[in-house]
Amino acid sequence: MIALFGILVVVACVAGGYWVAGGKFGVLFQPAEILVIGGAALGSLFIGSTRTTLTLIGRNLLDVFSSKHYAQEDYLELLSLLARLLIKVRREGLSSVEQDIEHPESSIIFSQHRRIREDASVTRFICDTFRVYLVTGEPAEIEGIMHADMESMHALSHLPAHNLSKVAESLPGLGIVAAVLGVVLTMQKITAPPDELGHSIGAALVGTFLGVLLCYGFVGPMATKLENRAQERDAFFGVIRSTISGTAHGATPMIALEFGRRSVPEVYRPTFEELERIIRG
Numbered sequence: 001m002i003a004l005f006g007i008l009v010v011v012a013c014v015a016g017g018y019w020v021a022g023g024k025f026g027v028l029f030q031p032a033e034i035l036v037i038g039g040a041a042l043g044s045l046f047i048g049s050t051r052t053t054l055t056l057i058g059r060n061l062l063d064v065f066s067s068k069h070y071a072q073e074d075y076l077e078l079l080s081l082l083a084r085l086l087i088k089v090r091r092e093g094l095s096s097v098e099q100d101i102e103h104p105e106s107s108i109i110f111s112q113h114r115r116i117r118e119d120a121s122v123t124r125f126i127c128d129t130f131r132v133y134l135v136t137g138e139p140a141e142i143e144g145i146m147h148a149d150m151e152s153m154h155a156l157s158h159l160p161a162h163n164l165s166k167v168a169e170s171l172p173g174l175g176i177v178a179a180v181l182g183v184v185l186t187m188q189k190i191t192a193p194p195d196e197l198g199h200s201i202g203a204a205l206v207g208t209f210l211g212v213l214l215c216y217g218f219v220g221p222m223a224t225k226l227e228n229r230a231q232e233r234d235a236f237f238g239v240i241r242s243t244i245s246g247t248a249h250g251a252t253p254m255i256a257l258e259f260g261r262r263s264v265p266e267v268y269r270p271t272f273e274e275l276e277r278i279i280r281g
Contacts, residue, residue, distance in 0.1 A: 077116055
């Protein structure tokens, strides 16, 4: 929703400023320029991407217009789930959570946290890490495995933003290509009347205008949005890593969860009292 509002603001301000200055919108509609810039940008995306990257871009583009994001409620629910697991381990031993992590879909603990259970990647990360914890209690090994897993997810989640930003960077240059082609066409009718030449040159300059506008007004900000979403997801997994790492080093559930709470981005971080209520609950 915010992205759609931003697009409307960009279009309204650019078009409004042009209209206030006395511009005619018909001149800006140049199908040939749009075809050159749009087609070349799409083709360059295909050239520079793998099938996996294209699939990820297709999936993540919908997220640009989604209002879904990690909020304090998500972090509270995550800490609540981890608290239940850690307290159960503390009271009944590590093997007591074996059934919960082997079959999270039927686990009473996971069933009480719908947001976490519906996120397959988060659930898998928690369960796989606890599986390793059941096999070995070595903190270094557990931390190394979580680090490797998060590095892999980080690389994949940042691919769509990276490739889309490369396309954005190419748009001003492709706009110049379209403008040069327009100038070439203009030179072919150099003996035409001045008004016709002026219209032709104006149409050619639209290519440069469109390339710059698409880069800085639309595609570039979309890539930034995808980058921000990927960073938010990295932070969410970082809370899990900090909590389980603290447990692996022998910390009590309260201290381990405090490690996790301190890893929450400050704008979403619950207070110590809220964490304490979660643990008591």
